[in-house]
Amino acid sequence: MKHKPIIGLDDAFGSRAKALRNMQGKLLELFEAAGYEEVIPPILERPDALKSGAGRFLADQTVVFSDPAGAGTLAIRSDMTPQIARIAATRLQAEAVLKLCYSGTVMLARPDVRGGSRQQWQTGVECLGVAGAAGDIEVLHLAARSMLAAGFNKPVLQVGHIGLLKALVAGCSTPLEKWTALLARRSPDDLLEITRNEPLAQDRVDALVALARGRGDQHWIAENVGKFGADFDQAANELLELVQQVGERVEGDVSLYADAAVMPRFLYHSGILFAGYAAGASQALLYGGRYDAMMKAHGRDMPATGFSCDLWALIDEV
Numbered sequence: 001m002k003h004k005p006i007i008g009l010d011d012a013f014g015s016r017a018k019a020l021r022n023m024q025g026k027l028l029e030l031f032e033a034a035g036y037e038e039v040i041p042p043i044l045e046r047p048d049a050l051k052s053g054a055g056r057f058l059a060d061q062t063v064v065f066s067d068p069a070g071a072g073t074l075a076i077r078s079d080m081t082p083q084i085a086r087i088a089a090t091r092l093q094a095e096a097v098l099k100l101c102y103s104g105t106v107m108l109a110r111p112d113v114r115g116g117s118r119q120q121w122q123t124g125v126e127c128l129g130v131a132g133a134a135g136d137i138e139v140l141h142l143a144a145r146s147m148l149a150a151g152f153n154k155p156v157l158q159v160g161h162i163g164l165l166k167a168l169v170a171g172c173s174t175p176l177e178k179w180t181a182l183l184a185r186r187s188p189d190d191l192l193e194i195t196r197n198e199p200l201a202q203d204r205v206d207a208l209v210a211l212a213r214g215r216g217d218q219h220w221i222a223e224n225v226g227k228f229g230a231d232f233d234q235a236a237n238e239l240l241e242l243v244q245q246v247g248e249r250v251e252g253d254v255s256l257y258a259d260a261a262v263m264p265r266f267l268y269h270s271g272i273l274f275a276g277y278a279a280g281a282s283q284a285l286l287y288g289g290r291y292d293a294m295m296k297a298h299g300r301d302m303p304a305t306g307f308s309c310d311l312w313a314l315i316d317e318v
């Protein structure tokens, strides 16, 4: 009997296998030169370690199974950032600043994008213990350099802040993951439909629709300061200052701009967020952001920012 591959999973051999290793080598070399040390966590975790501070959303994206060796319910990791959070909060607790990098397979319960892959070869960095904008700035520069090393065509970094959306939909019963999904899909009509059942003032509805239409650039953010309360203003100012500090061109070749509609893949980010694009690619190829709240949920209150990308997507789309 011939076994067919599972839909959404793939094998690599020949030139594809070489390209994957090559890409991995380039990125790990870059991370190491920037002072990031490699960690190699296991592919299995307790579901709680993956969920802590990340909530249901990540759990829905995770394959769980009952361990035949009696260790209870186990999860195949769907993301490595929560593993780094666990390690930083437990085994590396003695170090105040941690700069860590990783490269390993993660498995998604369902693909991120229609017809996409369920397996990703996640490669990235996490910068922990560097307070304020300094950590974000360091990670954004390293993301830009990674995009150049990976050969992105016309690389662009879009930077947002989850606090903007949270402030706009405060008091709504629709969960945050629903809003982020609709905004990530850029579907203003579906979004409008949901706002009908929510106690939202018209100016908030207009703001959400503007985001779904992709109109949340720097000017839009600045214009809206003062309209939606202190939390919105704090997030907006943090984002505008960061973008101003880093500048519109990073490493000479990477364009960077603010976009309030940048949405996270998972819901554990609690500050700035960013996505990296290459001209001609069908999807964002790099994701990152700040997740101090997830560190707190893991029992170690410390600042944390990082990014990751999928080597499979890089070799296919760059």
Ligand SMILES: N[C@@H](Cc1c[nH]c[nH+]1)C(=O)O
Residues within 6 Å of the ligand: 079, 080, 081, 124, 125, 126, 264, 265, 266, 287, 288, 289, 290, 291, 305, 306, 307, 308
């Ligand atoms: N792991 C996140 C990106 C990230 C890394 N560190 C912080 N955020 C993702 O894949 O979406």
